[in-house]
Amino acid sequence: MKNVLIYNQNETNMEVLKIFLAQEGYQVFVVRKLEDVIQRVREKDIHLVVMDIDFPKNDGIERLKAIRDADRMPIIVLSANDKEQMKIAALNAGADDYVIHPFHPLEFMARINGQFRRYTQLARMRENINRIYRVDDLVMDDVLRKVTVAGKEVSLTPIEYKILRLLVQEKGKVFSINQIYESIWNMQAIGADNTIAVHIRHIREKIEQNPKEPHYLKVVWGTGYKVG
Secondary structure (H helix, E strand, C coil), X not given: CCEEEEECXXXXXXXXXXXXXXXXXXXXXXXXXXXXXXXXXXXXXXXXXXXXXXXXXXXXXXXXXXXXXXXXXXXXXXXXXXXXXXXXXXXXXXXXXXXXXXXXXXXXHHHHHHHHHHHHHHHHHHHHHHCEEEECCEEEECCCCEEEECCEEECCCHHHHHHHXXXXXXXXXXXXXXXXXXXXXXXXXXXXXXXXXXXXXXXXXXXXXXXXXXXXXXXXXXXXXXXX
């Protein structure tokens, strides 16, 4: 369930939003003071903020900036202030949208749903970025399942790919032969030495400029293998 935090000087606005958000399946948290917004954001798992920037006071923009600095959640400003400079100031401070009161509830809900779609897409993009692993000129794109060395694509078998990904994800960590085998095949390692050695040799032949003096995939004698 998505959690939405609401702060607005207009009580009617908050009651209307509570009703429509609840109908859409959102959990709603309401605060009555601007200074409570940041505290509740920190205390609760909030996914979107609807807030008034409390003009003509000047602290609204500053608190908006503080929320934006603390989290990348969508922030929608709902304000009776229709001055263009106020809208620009809010957007520059980190607001994702600026809605002027009075508003149509269905249109406002469409804006909220749109912000959630955008936020979800950005989160997926960040997740994908986090699934790209780099060790010097070796790059593993775990989204595309693609490996390149110095910009040149390398073709690995599925098992070779899994072994290399295991080692790259934990760059610098030494994995024993049994740990590698059990992680890849999900079964107890019995006589795995030769199996792993063969795959390691094949991987080196594909990613190393000189497999006999590996730069990426190294052996730690008596212990196992590591990348980096």
